[in-house]
Amino acid sequence: MFVLVNLKTYPCDPVAVAEAVRDVNETTDARLAVAPQAAHLERVAETGAETWAQHVDPIEHGSNTGHTLAESVADAGAVGTLINHSEQRLKLADIDGSVRAAERAGLETVVCANNPAQIGAAAALEPDAVAVEPPELIGTGTPVSQADPDIVEDAVDAAESVDDDVAVLCGAGISTGDDVVAAGDLGSEGVLLASGVAKADDPTAALEDLVAPL
Template sequence: MLFVNFKTYEEGSGPRALALVHALEEVSTQTQIKIIPVVAVLDAETIATASKLEIWVQHVDPVEYGAHTGWTLPSELARIGIHGVFLNHSEHKFEDFEALTNAAKICQSQNLKTLIFAADIKELKLILKLKPDFVAYEPPELVGSTTKSVASEKPEIISTAAEIAKTARIPLIVGAGIHTSKDIKRSLELGAVGFAVATNIVKAKDPKSATMALLEGF
């Protein structure tokens, strides 16, 4: 399983986002590996309508219908056909655990799947109490790196995180600098079941080839 986070990269926005999703569809069909595009809210409805893949978004807010100017409603994402959401990514963390808890509960009430990010083992243990569909370990200092990865720099923590997540019966996703098939292979050996990637694919000159190369690690 591969989550591809489009972030707010120009290459993953607007018409280019749709083109990227179509490239990922082709790769998923060829490899039979599940690929989940995680798109910006502005592009979500267009892409969800046009793609056969399971489309997620990068963040939601802990609110329901009402006077919440500028916030993102989980209920509206569910209405337009979004399947799931990232929560607590290092680039968009919640202000406190209560806000994260509320967001997770609202998503669950709307049948939106959740992947909640943890920066360390302490945070991972807290997040598992929320019973997300997936939990991710992603050390923030390695996010966006194209030379180092969590697999190369912190393999022992992946192993520990995998054991903790397995005990809670929640699949572990790993991210932060994952950019080679060796990173994928090593992380799977350590207990991860999927990956969250971004830069290496979204900003690649040939995203389809980059994705194919990465998936050789499965």
């Protein structure tokens, strides 16, 4: 299972969480990665933890003030990027442009979507993976794998019917190893999570719990 910890703009120490991700990754067959804010990418990547960006823009080098260029993210040490997170939604044409920009820079891509219909559309853009995250469950601590298992299974079916090379992840409310196992049982190849680690008093213990049953 792939466990991608999105730090959003939570007031955690990104380097400390990254060190926990790096250390717990050594103890498990699961693949752990961390997605800090763009401004923290370089410091996080220097820890040796697998580092992802939270977003890249559909742009090239040039006159794009305030945008995030995929090449710069890669240069800072990121190996992948989220695209179209529900807190950073893009138009379809811009999702396509961001996936192409990420590919150009050699970044792995996970395109987020709210529901199975959007997952099908996202899979058609040929990212490496798609992630279904019902916005109403994000940050609630109620795991999508328990509260809305159908949405995960339907997302897996939707992606498979478009392109079965595209992996499916799920997220929202995931915070325990049981949640991760339940996600896997529904056909998900990984999870996105944030508050369960970024807001934990002890991120190492939270990560250890997440991977314990894997």
